[in-house]
Amino acid sequence: MGSALAAGDGLDFSLTQKLTVIALCALTAFISHMALAVFNDGVRPFMLDFIQGRTTRNATTAVSFGLSAGFIFGLGAPMALTSGVLNPWLLFLPTDILGILAPKKWLAPLLGAGWGAVVVFGLGGANELAHELPVDFLTAMQQMSTPILFLFTVxxxxxxxxxxxxxxxxxxxxxxxxxxxxxxxxxxxxxxxxxxxxxxxxxxxxxxxxxxxxxxxxxxxxGVPHELPEGADDPMASLFSASAARLRRYLPLFMVLGAGICVLAQMKIFGGGEATSFLIAKGQYAEAAQVDFYRVFGFVPLIATTALASGAYGIAGFTLAYPIGYLMPNPFVALLAGAAVFAVEVLALSYIGKVLGRLPSVRDSSEHLRSAIGEALGLAILFGSLMAANQMGGGLGILVCGGLYLLNEATGRPIVRMAAAPTAVIVGGVILNLLYWLDLFTPVKS
CATH class of the missing domain: 1.20.58 (Methane Monooxygenase Hydroxylase; Chain G, domain 1)
Structure with missing residues (x-):
């Protein structure tokens, strides 16, 4: 399966990499503030009311935080610490929230840049501290890589x-x-x-x-017609065309965004998905590009239709910038490629919407793909988390981490299911360390 995971070294960023992350977080927060794009697909449908002034900035921020917090702290941060590779949940979900929260246009990029600085300067310290603990739950969490990679295949x-x-x-x-x-x-x-x-x-x-x-x-x-009669009005056409026109007005800004995302992916410190993060950590960039390219088919219809309906695009676009970035030979080529990709995506939105309207089975396939990806990764993350718990503490580790996961289920999932298992491993690791310091537990030897 290639080289070992780089979790120990992957969070040691160069100055150029740090500045790129900080600048991109500032940009994504600014774009979120302008309600031009958000990363969270669940938040995008709420953006139309915000754009048209039917809901407040504070209310939209509350929606964004409620739909994103579990993924940030339960999936994004653990995945980054485990793989040594940054991910969109850790970078772009917080900038969604901070950008919408900011009351002033100039404040949004400052808040975004601040979050980027926290990630690139703080994550390495947290990583080193965790590895010094008697029960090293981050090393144990690398057990998640094999289930995620192989179950994702199905x-x-x-x-x-x-x-x-x-x-x-x-x-x-x-x-x-x-x-x-x-x-x-x-x-x-x-x-x-x-x-x-x-x-x-x-x-x-x-x-x-x-x-x-x-x-x-x-x-x-x-003799069944597929087109509207001549002169008839499509009730969604005016909304879709207005949204597409709004996004096209900001095409240069989207091109800068695409360039930044593609450059970040080219630097090999960022993975667009759970499986991709581990492939990037192993140095398997071509395979990572393949995996993220296949995911595109599950998200293009969702992103295109929600963007046309709400007037807010996806921060990562159709996510094509990820696999293209992994394969680029240097940041300068990646910059040009990312800008070009986002330009084509934004300009083609209306056309893509019309094509999807004519291919209902293809549109349905994307729904099934997203659902299947969620189910496969959900099982893989749960199974991998239990493997990590076993490595940390044997039967006691499984009892603590599995019990926390089941408690989350029993209480109505305050932490989303995808993030619940990694969160349980981190909390379980803290509990096992406390038990060790109380002389009530002896760590399992590797």
């Missing part, structure tokens, strides 16, 4: 099964398993799930496009 199988039934899902599952085994045998230095995921996603898209084309042919034969 998300196309889940998506196909949900949308097209067990038979096609089983076929894709067999194909993926064969490709994983083949890759492990023939290309041992390559991430075993990369080829399998590529084929799985392509099969899903192929099934969806085939279904849409067959349905259009059948409707055409039956």
């Amino acid at each position: 998300f196309p199988v889940l998506a196909v099964t949900k949308q097209f039934g067990r038979l096609r899902g089983g076929i894709v599952g067999v194909v993926e398993l064969a490709l994983v085994v083949l890759t492990m045998r023939l290309w041992p230095n390559m991430f075993a799930g990369a080829l399998a995921m590529a084929v799985g996603v392509l099969m899903l898209i192929g099934f969806a496009v085939d279904k849409d084309l067959k349905q259009r042919r059948a409707d055409k034969a039956a």
Whole structure:
């Protein structure tokens, strides 16, 4: 699976890297303040009311904080400390909140820059402190990498099964398993799930496009119209066109944003997803680019439609800047590529919305892909967290961390499920250290 994780060294940033993170956090906070883009997909639908003055800045901030806090502290920070690689939950969810919170335009970038400074200057110290503890829960949390990487591979199988039934899902599952085994045998230095995921996603898209084309042919034969009658008004057209026009007015700012995100990804200190963070930490940049590229198919329809409906884009756009950045040879090329990608995305928003309207099965596939990614990662993170708990404290570690996770479930999930297990490992690690200092626990030897 490549080299060991770089958690011990990955948070030691160069001055250029620190300044890039700080500047990008300042920019994303400013864009959030302007209600031009937010990272949290759950917050974006609320932005239209904010843009049109039907809700206050404080109320929108409360929504953003409520939907983001669990991911920041329960997923973003633990993943960064564990892998040694920064991630969007740690960087961009806080700048969503800070940007919306800031009452003045000039204050938003200052708050964002402040958060970036906290991350690049404070995270390394927290990392070193955690590794000095008798129960090193950060090293234990590296157990999460294998379940995340391999269980993430099955998300196309889940998506196909949900949308097209067990038979096609089983076929894709067999194909993926064969490709994983083949890759492990023939290309041992390559991430075993990369080829399998590529084929799985392509099969899903192929099934969806085939279904849409067959349905259009059948409707055409039956005389069912697919277009509005001439002169009829589409009730969503005016809203969508106004939102697209608003975003196009700020095209230069979006190009700067795209350039910054692509440069950050090129620096190899940032991963766009859970699996990607561990691949970047292992130095497997081509595989990381593949993984994040496949995720794009699950998020383009969501981001495009919510952006057109709300007038607020995604901070990372369609997330294409991530995989492109990983593959760029230097920051200067990445800067140009990121700016170009965001320019194309913003200018193509209206066209993408129209195309998605004509391909309902493809649009549904994205919903199933996102759901499948969440389910696969949810199980992987839970399983990996229990492995970490076992490494920290054996049966007692599993009891404490698993019990905290179940308590969160029983109390209505005050911490979102995806973040609950890593949070339980950190809290469990603190509890085990306290028990050690009280001479009630002996750490498990590695």
